Amino acid sequence: xxxxxxxxxxxxxxxxxxxxxxxxxxxxxxxxxxxxxxxxxxxxxxxxxxxxxxxxxxxxxxxxxxxxxxxxxxxxxxxxxxxxxxxxxxxxxxxxxxxxxxxxxxxxxxxxxxxxxxxxxxxxxxxxxxxxxxxxxxxxxxxxxxxxxxxxxxxxxxxxxxxxxxxx
Amino acid sequence: xxxxxxxxxxxxxxxxxxxxxxxxxxxxxxxxxxxxxxxxxxxxxxxxxxxxxxxxxxxxxxxxxxxxxxxxxxxxxxxxxxxxxxxxxxxxxxxxxxxxxxxxxxxxxxxxxxxxxxxxxxxxxxxxxxxxxxxxxxxxxxxxxxxxxxxxxxxxxxxxxxxxxxxxxxxxxxxxxxxxxxxxxxxxxxxxxxxxxxxxxxxxxxxxxxxxxxxxxxxxxxxxxxxxxxxxxxxxxxxxxxxxxxxxxxxxxxxxxxxxxxxxxxxxxxxxxxxxxxxxxxxxxxxxxxxxxxxxxxxxxxxxxxxxxxxxxxxx
Numbered sequence: 001x002x003x004x005x006x007x008x009x010x011x012x013x014x015x016x017x018x019x020x021x022x023x024x025x026x027x028x029x030x031x032x033x034x035x036x037x038x039x040x041x042x043x044x045x046x047x048x049x050x051x052x053x054x055x056x057x058x059x060x061x062x063x064x065x066x067x068x069x070x071x072x073x074x075x076x077x078x079x080x081x082x083x084x085x086x087x088x089x090x091x092x093x094x095x096x097x098x099x100x101x102x103x104x105x106x107x108x109x110x111x112x113x114x115x116x117x118x119x120x121x122x123x124x125x126x127x128x129x130x131x132x133x134x135x136x137x138x139x140x141x142x143x144x145x146x147x148x149x150x151x152x153x154x155x156x157x158x159x160x161x162x163x164x165x166x167x168x
Numbered sequence: 169x170x171x172x173x174x175x176x177x178x179x180x181x182x183x184x185x186x187x188x189x190x191x192x193x194x195x196x197x198x199x200x201x202x203x204x205x206x207x208x209x210x211x212x213x214x215x216x217x218x219x220x221x222x223x224x225x226x227x228x229x230x231x232x233x234x235x236x237x238x239x240x241x242x243x244x245x246x247x248x249x250x251x252x253x254x255x256x257x258x259x260x261x262x263x264x265x266x267x268x269x270x271x272x273x274x275x276x277x278x279x280x281x282x283x284x285x286x287x288x289x290x291x292x293x294x295x296x297x298x299x300x301x302x303x304x305x306x307x308x309x310x311x312x313x314x315x316x317x318x319x320x321x322x323x324x325x326x327x328x329x330x331x332x333x334x335x336x337x338x339x340x341x342x343x344x345x346x347x348x349x350x351x352x353x354x355x356x357x358x359x360x361x362x363x364x365x366x367x368x369x370x371x372x373x374x375x376x377x378x379x380x381x382x383x384x385x386x387x388x389x390x391x392x393x394x395x396x397x398x399x400x401x402x403x404x405x406x407x408x409x410x411x412x413x414x415x416x417x418x419x420x421x422x423x424x425x426x427x428x429x430x431x432x433x434x435x436x437x438x439x440x441x442x443x444x445x446x447x448x449x450x451x452x453x454x455x456x457x458x459x460x461x462x463x464x465x466x467x468x469x470x471x472x473x474x475x476x477x478x479x480x481x482x483x484x
Contacts, residue, residue, distance in 0.1 A: 056204065058204070059204070059205075059208065059216035059217075059218050059479075060216065060217060060218075064218055064479075064483055065483075067483070068180070068480070068483025068484050069201065069218070069479050069480055069483040071197055071200075072197070072200050072201075073200075073201055073204040074204060075203055075204045075206070075207040076204070076207055076208075077207065105217070106216075109211065109212075109213040109215070109216075110211060110212065110213070111212070
């Protein structure tokens, strides 16, 4: 059994790394569901001025033709002007890179950001696209057939968990 | 038991033909998805790439402006290609059968057919004959069903009233000819609205309407008491056969929604109308343009609801 890193500690580590880079144009967008929890945690710790954006990439997925629309897409809310913003795109786990690609496509429908940096709690490798994260909590090896994801416990505590991949 | 013709073998929505017989989960899935699309329609770029490369055929065998236009906008916001066919002046008048028309469009690589037809059941007939990857959405068939209108009404009610399970909803007017009323009643009862009322003269009520789970009122003042939602229906002059009503003025007196009648409903009641309105016949201008009216938001919500329906069926 792989020993998983402590998600709460990783949050503090990411905040320490990000804090000196936050400027007046910085803004944050979290990806549902795990990335949104993470962003909701990081955003106040970084004392960012612009409100937090939350995004569901359901309408931009590249596997819609094969899998259809997922059942309960959340409403994307970007409560700041994307044009010229230095964006921190936050997700829990970076794997194939397809979610990030979809998220970037959606972001550009809101405007032209000055830059986008990717912040992830865990990078499990296995990229299928030329995408990399600028801020990584930890690199985690995940056995094949397993899925790494973030969970939020009832008290709000964040934990990384391994679970069997759902059948496609 | 025969499978619901709208659902595939996994119980997912394959076609949208009627709200009748649709499970609660699917109604809620459509409303929840529409909620997310409502966000898209408020952005600068009101388009998502979901249906890129798909062809949507608007197949209107009966005239319509609003419904056809909102379907067209919805399809375009999903990045689909939209082809509008005005059938009344084309093949049908040359004698082509309904299924031949559809087979020809299918040969042109259609993915979704939006069908409006004066005959009840026409979209069902088409749905039975299309290929597995093709989807049919009923945009109104005869007196039978208009499911996307019913769904956008449900969406509007949920938007303003949040919880279906405490509401009293009154539907007023020409229930007999109204496919909108039928679709809405099925949706409301499935989603647990405890009291659905229909208010109409006997001549404008279908026989056995109580079987749909509604309370019948002939006196509008009595029926509007303590309602949370008032849905006015258009008096369908073009569907009138024989003398169902004495006159439009007489009708307005008894069944038109005026400010004094609306005052009998709850203070925070909303007033809806599927359009097009006959001002001064079923609804007074002061009410149609008044603070209780949500008639124009209904039109806006209709786009998000149609985006939701198209993207759900095309993905299944």
